[in-house]
Amino acid sequence: MRRTAPLALALVTGAVLVTGCSSDGDAGAGAGAAEKGGGAAPAGAEVHMAFTLFKEKDVAIKAGESLTFVNDNPIEHVIVQGPWEAGSDGLRTSEQDDGTFRLTVKDKGDTASQAFPTAGTYQFFCTIHKGMNGSVTVS
Numbered sequence: 001m002r003r004t005a006p007l008a009l010a011l012v013t014g015a016v017l018v019t020g021c022s023s024d025g026d027a028g029a030g031a032g033a034a035e036k037g038g039g040a041a042p043a044g045a046e047v048h049m050a051f052t053l054f055k056e057k058d059v060a061i062k063a064g065e066s067l068t069f070v071n072d073n074p075i076e077h078v079i080v081q082g083p084w085e086a087g088s089d090g091l092r093t094s095e096q097d098d099g100t101f102r103l104t105v106k107d108k109g110d111t112a113s114q115a116f117p118t119a120g121t122y123q124f125f126c127t128i129h130k131g132m133n134g135s136v137t138v139s
């Protein structure tokens with residue numbers, strides 16, 4: 001089906017890395033150094049996980065951008081997408097993994113990213129911790 005796409009992307013990425021050694025390119029870009037130091041994370045928003053909750057529970061990104069989940073503690077989390085409901089104590093009373101993605105982070109400093117190509121509002125949660133609930137609005 002789409003066998004060739006990932007291979008093509010890998011080849012392109014490799015080519016960029018090889019040609020990235022050019023000092024001419026670096027000198028030219030230096031004049032207009034970016035003020036916002038965008039790191040290695042893809043464009044979008046970060047969601048930090050502190051112990052058993054998401055620090056950012058409602059985040060907004062644009063279509064095609066990613067959420068990058070950052071583990072702030074050495075606790076395993078498994079993040080999936082799907083509808084959930086929570087009681088007044090913040091703990092989920094229902095949840096349904098819709099199978100779109102499953103991200104596992106185990107150690108402090110681990111990150112995992114997920115792209116959201118289509119506008120909409122999506123709920124996500126950690127399957128291990130009942131208080132870890134969040135949502136992202138993609139516009």
Ligand SMILES: [Cu+2]
Pocket residue numbers: 052076077078126127128129132
């Ligand atoms: Cu968790």
